Amino acid sequence: MAALDQPKLAAARLWATARLPYLASAVFACPIRAEPGLGTISVDRGWRLHADPALVEALEVEQLGRLLVHLCGHLIRDHADRAVRLGVAAAGEGRRARWNRCADAEINDDLTVSGCVPDVAPDLPGDLGCDDGKLAERYLEHASDGPRRWDCGSGADGCERPGDGLPAIGPGQRELLRLGVAAEIQRYAAQHPGTVPGGWLRWAESVLPSRIDWRRVLAAEVRSAVAAVSGMVDYSYRRPSRRAHASPDVVLPTLQRPVPEVAIVCDTSGSMHDRLLARALAEVEGVLTKAGLRGGQVRVLAVDTAVQAAKRVSRASQVTLAGGGGTDMGAGIEAAAALRPRPRVVIVLTDGFTPWPARPPRGVRVIVGLLAQGGLVPMWEPPRWARTVTIDE
């Protein structure tokens, strides 16, 4: 038979995402192409599933569901590009088959807990004479020989097959899907401690390091600025509250003096990436709340060439990102400094495609959150008198 049993595949997708919800966006992203006579169900480098209708017919819904999870594992973990980097994709069938088994083992040892190891591609690290929890590259060095159990396609070994065709999903979109899955894994793990296997967690951490970094750096910058201008000691010589020893189990507030006014200047010019800006704003809000600033103390200015709005907000979601022309953050900083009461800390969120004033407004500490977009280099470097934190996806 030549047609795919679509309801069965839909049921298999649901089966898969019910067990591993954090993989849902990837499991549902891949389009499926029927390929009678293919002899396998596989994925290609461009995230398309190729399915032999006869095999879809032969496998149970659960078996298909396990296989879908497994194949998405190859895509999410970027086994194709990793195989290309190692020279495996261009090597002979023997080496590619060996890589396929090693990549299978890397995925499968994280699927045993949820009962998702596919019956048709069951290799585990132990089957290769290796320990659990390693990467395919490591297994490739130490694996014992054996036949390829299942051809998982070019999405696993990077070697293009005749039926691959154009990518179903472009490289940029694939990267976004990976980041989305990584974020889902971290969120799910936080909500359901102990349920996400270590391999998935380590992978998620490995693809999201910059996000964690800039949050930490931004938080440190904001806290240090707030502490410095509110008359607290310098950050380099900061001591815990003297009363802390009296109640060791209670965390006493470090900011005991009135906290300073903070203004956020948002670049809303056409060059800005709305989603990234919204995310950065939400992050800043979180940082300020932790630093002891409540709503009403933070004002947000939407700025392109002119100041569109200055609004006192308690949540980043209340901000309307008006604007969309050219950019001049100097105007924004000036407007922020002119607010009454005067802010002591100004946080500028911008992509950097803006001229900057030569000097900061007097008595105002400026932090620049530089929103990096696809490796574009801004024409003007952020000024040295400001602390700059690069924010990326």
Ligand SMILES: [Zn+2]
């Ligand atoms: Zn596989």
